[in-house]
Amino acid sequence: MRAGVLIRAGVAGRLCGLSRPAVTLRWIRSSSGPPENPARDQSAAAPLRCFRLPGRSLLHIRGPDTCAYLQGIITNDMNLLQEEEERRALYAHMLNVQGRTLYDIIIYSVREPSGDPVEVLLECDGSVLDSVTRHLKVYKIRRRVTVTPRSDLALWALLPRDAGSARDGSQPRPTAAGRPLVLVPDPRTDLMGWRMITGSSENPAELLTDCENRETEEYQQHRYTIGLPEGVADLPPGDALPLESNLVFMNGISFSKGCYIGQELTARTHHTGVVRKRLLPLSLSAAGDALQPGGALDSTAAGKPAGKLRAGLGRQGLGLVRLAHANDTLTLKSSSSTPVTARASIPDWWPKDATK
Structure with missing residues (x-):
């Protein structure tokens, strides 16, 4: 019930x-x-x-x-x-x-x-x-x-x-x-x-x-x-994209209601079915509140940029991560330039085909 x-x-x-x-x-x-x-x-x-x-x-x-x-x-x-x-x-x-x-x-x-x-x-x-x-x-x-x-x-x-x-x-x-x-x-x-x-x-x-x-x-x-964002620290105004921010998984959007402000790009992205980056929960090797929001996340395996840190608290955080690197060990630099490692994960409450 x-x-x-x-x-x-x-x-x-x-x-x-x-x-x-x-x-x-x-x-x-x-x-x-x-x-x-x-x-x-x-x-x-x-x-x-x-x-x-x-x-x-x-x-x-x-x-x-x-x-x-x-x-x-x-x-x-x-x-x-x-x-x-x-x-x-x-x-x-x-x-x-x-x-x-x-x-x-x-x-x-x-x-x-x-x-x-x-x-x-x-x-x-x-x-x-x-x-x-x-x-x-x-x-x-x-x-x-x-x-x-x-x-x-x-x-x-x-x-x-x-x-x-x-x-x-x-x-x-x-x-x-x-x-x-x-x-x-x-x-x-x-x-x-x-x-x-x-x-x-x-x-x-x-x-x-x-x-x-x-x-x-x-x-x-x-x-x-x-892995649930809330507020402007996690969803920077004018920067975050709704589908990359998992709005669909949080029951926050209708694709049948008709026109609204900003609808065109959102609907087009949804119907192409291509979302290459998503906001994912991160497990951090150092306190996330000591890290700079917006800091680059790099893939140690691929040696390529993998995303950006959005926010963190304790050893948990949120990052906008390229799904191609979601299983890689990620690194970013702290305010003291000390390397910090991060591991992204796919939330259990998402649909099973969420990252396909």
Whole structure:
């Protein structure tokens, strides 16, 4: 049974400017199994590691043109939030006119289950919040929407306690003390657990059963270990290409939705079927945070350039690597010019034919 979705309708109503007398819970389940009782024994809840993500920010977009407005400026299909009842989050990129990634985003629907998605919360890298806001407003002409930063909200990542474990059919359990505003499966991969939005002063340990607060650095290392990019350090604006950044594998693009900004190059590359470089997880012989982002990766076997380092933390990192050299031992230089070795790997969660 697929993981469910929890939305606190009372708070969602306040975002709409509506008045609701009570906070209610709505559990959205797929039709592949029977509905589950959220009030059952809370000891069955999966143990979770909870990470606050202060480097990610939220924008509130509302108005009758919300869906059509975003449809023309993101890579994914906003209609999925209408057509698939259990879907409440959508991963996507915003591209420039040359088809390169500007910003990676997650869109959360805060509508009523039976209504149109006339308002959403948009997650982005907090360091470029102003740039994302300006980008959105450039394309807002004659659209009946408003775009508002929501600094009063906090974003959390919830991961299974066992590192490397995938999200299963269980659902994080709220306590009797309170409810998160939004609690949804991460749309990118099961290995990323759940996304949760709360008020900025709320503590997830008081909202969820068996939830342990952990340091954000552990979350970053988890992402690098499984090879999942997030934010402008991993996806440099105007430099990263969406298909090389594995947008397809992260459920972040629709090739049937029609036109959007940057669509032409992306669609052409997809239909030729040729992607020679991909963003891959790296195991490093020295701490990655001491290495220069953008440093050249060279193949020791071929004696040729093999790619570039994007980012690193501890002994884990991400690199844009030519697939022809993905199995080679790679080298790069540290800030002290000391050679550092790196080994790339193909993530297990990718499709089996991903590198063909």
